[in-house]
Amino acid sequence: MSGTYTCLVVEDSPMMRQLLVLALSRLKNLKVTEADDGVDGLRKLAAGKFDIIITDINMPIMYGLKLVKRVRSDPTHKDVPVIIITTEGSSEDRSRALQLGANAYITKPIQAPQVIAKVKELLKIEG
Amino acid sequence: MSDKKGRGARRSDRPPAADALKEKRDAFLHTFFKRGAELTDEIVHDNRRLREELAKLEAENTELKTQLASDRAIRDLLTKIEHLEREKARLLSTVRESEEITGRITNRFSEVESELESFANLYVASFQLHLTPDVGAVVRHIKELLEQLVGARSLAVYFVDEPRRCLEAVATAGVDAGSVPTIPLHEGQPGGEVQAAVERAFLTGVARVAEGENPPRPAACVPLILGERSLGVIVIYDLLEQKRRFVTVDRELFKLLGAHAAAAIVGAFHFHKSGERIPTPSELRAITS
Known part of the structure; x- marks a missing residue:
């Protein structure tokens, strides 16, 4: 893949959202859209097309895993790579997210290089 | 011939x-x-x-x-x-x-x-710390910074009660608020290990941040300073399972919180107490001149 990519960041914490957007801003050809929770995320998915989704798991309005399930059943976005971000470090959560179709799993506290590396890997961005 | x-x-x-x-x-x-x-x-x-x-x-x-x-x-x-x-x-x-x-x-x-x-973490921390004049939001942001950026599993924010000469928890995360004790300021008298560490950080104004992997309890005690005064202490009891040790950026964040959190809390408190009244230019001139 090449050109400009679009990324949807679904995170209820403004601080984490800001941190993720700041980290992703280092990828020059990535346009980031923010969503406050799972429902807002689905709304934004319905309005546009995204190349990658990054979502928190623990959100008050819609749980991140539910969002992954909805994305995988949506014909437009069923093949879009999804990265799950959560504070939970247990292998149970990791395998649950992967079972539902998430492509990668990052645990908090997040590190910008780790997020960037995952996004580049899933979008097959080189360099 | x-x-x-x-x-x-x-x-x-x-x-x-x-x-x-x-x-x-x-x-x-x-x-x-x-x-x-x-x-x-x-x-x-x-x-x-x-x-x-x-x-x-x-x-x-x-x-x-x-x-x-x-x-x-x-x-x-x-x-x-x-x-x-x-x-x-x-x-x-x-x-x-x-x-x-x-x-x-x-x-x-x-x-x-x-x-x-x-820099990114410090920028976000500073931005969030001073984003709102609401005391509850400021304290929530402090907890969130420690949970999300540092990877604290359990923590408490202590504030000083000067008349009673003790430190009282004003916010907790990952630990039952009722189980967090008030810490009397004995000025050096022995207490529990955690209490002693919190008290020492408050009295000396010097942060204590554990070195190495799997830090013992408490993992960190960061005094909250306003001007020259210690007003409280952030104590991180434990770190998340995947967070094995503090790194440089965590120490930088502790410095930032130590220097700014108390000001943000006190500023937000007075703003609320004053009915969100903002000073007039003449009042500001009178103070600054």
Whole structure:
């Protein structure tokens, strides 16, 4: 893949959202859209097309895993790579997210290089 | 013609001395030719022998020439090997230099990456800390910063009660608020390990952040300073399972929180208490002039 990519960041914490957007801003050809929770995320998915989704798991309005399930059943976005971000470090959560179709799993506290590396890997961005 | 006739006519008439002379001459000629033939044979023989020797010498010469050429080729090869060895050493040295430079660049790159991450975290922390004049939101942001950026599993934010000479928890995360004790300021008197660490951080104004992996409880005590005064302490009891140790950016964040959190809390509190009244320019001038 090449050109400009679009990324949807679904995170209820403004601080984490800001941190993720700041980290992703280092990828020059990535346009980031923010969503406050799972429902807002689905709304934004319905309005546009995204190349990658990054979502928190623990959100008050819609749980991140539910969002992954909805994305995988949506014909437009069923093949879009999804990265799950959560504070939970247990292998149970990791395998649950992967079972539902998430492509990668990052645990908090997040590190910008780790997020960037995952996004580049899933979008097959080189360099 | 007459002379010829005369010689033929006179042969039988020759005297014996002439015959003897003739015999002598014939004998001489015979000997001469015989000797000549022998000499010729000798010469032919010598010539053959010399030719053979010449051939032998030529063969030897060729052999020597080949050997000489071979020696020269070996010398040339040795010279070439020496040259190539020097070239190899030079290239190896260049490779080593390049590797060193690459190593230095890689290290510098990871340092810059780390600094960049540190700046990003500090920017977000500072931004969030002063985003709102609401005390509850400020405290929530402090907890969130510690949970999300540092990876604290359980923590408490203590504030000083100066009249009662004690520290009281005003916020907790990952731990039951009821189980967090009030800490009397004994000024050095022994208490529990956690209490002693919190008290020490408050009284000295110096943060205590555990080094190494799997830090003991409490993992960190960060005094909240406003001006010259200690107003409270952030205590991180435990870290998340995946967070094994504090890193540089965490220590930078502690410095930021230590210097700004108290101001943010106190500022938000007074703003709320004053009915969100903002100072007039004349009031500000009166204070700043």
